[in-house]
Amino acid sequence: MKYFLLALAALTFVYPFVWMLSASLSAESGLGDLTLLPEQFTWDNYVTVFTKIPLGRAFLNSAFVAIITTGLVLVTGAMVGYALARYEFVGRDWIFYAIIFTMTLPFQITLIPNYITMVRLGWIDTYLALIVPFSLSSLAVLLFRQAFQSLPQALIDAARIDGAGELRIIFQILVPNVLPTVLTITILTFMGLWNEALWPLIVIRDESTMTMPQLVTLFSVGGRAEGQLGVKIAAAVLLAVPVVILYLFFQKHFIRSMASSGLKD
Numbered sequence: 733m734k735y736f737l738l739a740l741a742a743l744t745f746v747y748p749f750v751w752m753l754s755a756s757l758s759a760e761s762g763l764g765d766l767t768l769l770p771e772q773f774t775w776d777n778y779v780t781v782f783t784k785i786p787l788g789r790a791f792l793n794s795a796f797v798a799i800i801t802t803g804l805v806l807v808t809g810a811m812v813g814y815a816l817a818r819y820e821f822v823g824r825d826w827i828f829y830a831i832i833f834t835m836t837l838p839f840q841i842t843l844i845p846n847y848i849t850m851v852r853l854g855w856i857d858t859y860l861a862l863i864v865p866f867s868l869s870s871l872a873v874l875l876f877r878q879a880f881q882s883l884p885q886a887l888i889d890a891a892r893i894d895g896a897g898e899l900r901i902i903f904q905i906l907v908p909n910v911l912p913t914v915l916t917i918t919i920l921t922f923m924g925l926w927n928e929a930l931w932p933l934i935v936i937r938d939e940s941t942m943t944m945p946q947l948v949t950l951f952s953v954g955g956r957a958e959g960q961l962g963v964k965i966a967a968a969v970l971l972a973v974p975v976v977i978l979y980l981f982f983q984k985h986f987i988r989s990m991a992s993s994g995l996k997d
Contacts, residue, residue, distance in 0.1 A: 749972070756966040777966035785951050786939065787970065794944040795974075797862045798925040804867035805921045806914065812868070813876025814902050818888065828877070835870045843934065850935050861935040862943065866925060872917045879910035915982050923975050944971055 750768055759772035781787060816828050846865050855861040883906060891901045907914060929945035936942050942950075948967045 749976075752965055752972075753969055755962060756969045758962060760960060760962050777960070777962040778970070780960070780963045781951070781967050781970065785947055785967075787944070787947065787967075789940060790942055790944040790947040793859075793941060794926055797859060797943060798922050800859075801863045801866050801925050802918055802921045804863070805869045805872050806917060808868045809872025809876045809917060810902050810907055811899075812873045814880055814898075814906065816873065817877045817880040818885075831870050831873055835874070839931075843931070846931075847934055856935055857938045857941055859941065862932060865931070866928075869917070869921060871920065875913050875917055876910070879913040880906055883909055919979060919982055922978060926975055927971075 747768075754768055754770050756777050757770040757773055757775070759774050759776075812831075816824060816831075850856055850861045850865075853860075855864070887905060887909070888901055891905045896905065927945055928943070929949045932943045932946035933949065936946060939947070948971050951967055952964045
């Protein structure tokens with residue numbers, strides 16, 4: 733019974749994605765049936781997507797923004813997390829609590845201030861507007877802080893005796909010892925950036941700079957899909973595939989890190 737319930741729960745999560753993939757390969761007339769196999773198999777939906785929108789350029793834009801920003805999140809998160817975990821200074825705990833508090837605030841609250849900042853800096857319609865506001869993550873700081881606190885102080889002391897500087901201690905000594913945490917942050921950050929559509933819709937108007945979620949959103953609601961549901965589903969599948977592949981490669985490390993990253997002081 734236990735395994736049956738687990739399988740049933742897994743099916744409820746997997747079925748919508750499998751149906752979406754099947755529907756993207758079905759003719760428009762076959763989308764009314766919730767079957768797992770394509771009806772009247774066709775590639776026309778994908779051909780239409782690539783014909784009507786510059787999906788290749790949007791894919792490169794999304795990959796560039798997601799990879800660069802994820803790298804910045806790892807660097808800044810590791811540095812701030814190390815400072816909060818290993819340095820003793822006045823107000824350290826209050827700074828940490830303030831960072832935790834920001835995690836409770838929805839991103840929509842900061843949309844207007846961030847947009848005004850981008851306008852003042854002249855970053856509208858540039859990659860900087862997509863990268864800089866997301867280059868520091870509260871979750872990354874939290875996870876790195878907890879991971880670094882779990883490592884022995886003797887490891888850091890030995891590195892200092894050997895003449896290692898603080899940056900070398902962080903990125904050559906500590907980070908390799910918390911790889912599951914690094915992979916968890918990488919996956920979560922990449923997924924969030926790859927799927928982000930609201931912020932690009934606000935700061936990007938030039939089609940050559942648009943990200944894939946933004947272009948797919950405009951394609952689906954802006955009329956280019958011409959009301960064809962199968963074409964919209966095909967665009968959604970293309971948007972989801974990179975994230976699914978990334979998770980399949982790193983799921984073991986992701987689950988291990990999430991299971992072992994309990995909060996402790």
